[in-house]
Amino acid sequence: MGAFSIWHWVIVLLLIGVSVFFAVRSAAKPSQNPEALVGFGGWLMLLAIGQTLSPLRTLADFASSADGYQQLMILPNGSLAVYGEVALNLAFLALQLVVLVAMLRRSRRFPQLFLLQWLAIPVVFILDTIWIASILGVPVNQVLAGDALAAPVASFAGTGLWVAYLYKSMRVRNTFTRTNVSAQIASAS
Numbered sequence: 001m002g003a004f005s006i007w008h009w010v011i012v013l014l015l016i017g018v019s020v021f022f023a024v025r026s027a028a029k030p031s032q033n034p035e036a037l038v039g040f041g042g043w044l045m046l047l048a049i050g051q052t053l054s055p056l057r058t059l060a061d062f063a064s065s066a067d068g069y070q071q072l073m074i075l076p077n078g079s080l081a082v083y084g085e086v087a088l089n090l091a092f093l094a095l096q097l098v099v100l101v102a103m104l105r106r107s108r109r110f111p112q113l114f115l116l117q118w119l120a121i122p123v124v125f126i127l128d129t130i131w132i133a134s135i136l137g138v139p140v141n142q143v144l145a146g147d148a149l150a151a152p153v154a155s156f157a158g159t160g161l162w163v164a165y166l167y168k169s170m171r172v173r174n175t176f177t178r179t180n181v182s183a184q185i186a187s188a189s
Contacts, residue, residue, distance in 0.1 A: 037171040044171050047162050051103055051114075055096045062089060072136075081135040085128055092124045103176075110176045111166040118159045125152040 040048045069086075072078040099117045102110040133140045166172050 037169075038174040039171075040175070042171055043165060044169065044175065047165065048103060050162070051096075051100055055093055055100060058089065058093045058096060062086075075136065077135045077137075081132050084131045084135065088124050088128050088131070092120060095120055106176050106178045108176050108179060111172060114166055115163055118156070118163050121152060121156045121159060 069082045072082050075081075095113075095117055099110070099113045102113050107113075129140060129143050132138075133143045136143075
């Protein structure tokens with residue numbers, strides 16, 4: 001590992017540590033009126049902003065990968081590798097959009113869907129790595145060259161903190177209470 005890699009990880013761990021410190025500190029203070037904690041405010045506002053921007057980040061990753069896809073297309077089985085990776089990323093994008101809609105509708109399923117999205121991060125990364133390595137016939141360590149592992153690990157760690165917040169927060173419990181429309185219609189009849 002080079003010096004840059006070590007400093008990169010120190011910065012990532014510092015950012016995660018500071019975030020955890022402030023999250024734990026704010027969670028340790030009991031609210032005077034827990035029922036008043038409703039809606040997109042406080043830490044939940046930051047999560048909502050991040051969830052809203054996540055599909056845009058995925059689309060930006062698509063755009064930045066276009067040159068790499070063009071280079072892969074000329075290799076034997078390259079088009080199959082590209083199509084498989086695009087399909088995996090589109091599936092993840094669809095999941096992000098489902099989670100976003102559940103959040104905006106204040107669905108009680110939002111925390112579970114967010115957890116599923118969090119678990120999908122390593123699954124998509126592993127499937128993509130195996131897919132590319134097997135289709136192109138290259139070793140996995142060649143697919144994981146450079147900083148290919150840094151972004152998914154950082155994303156998984158950061159999102160994991162938000163998952164912990166979702167399951168501890170009174171504001172989350174008070175905000176995400178809507179049941180789906182079909183359940184409301186069934187209970188009304």
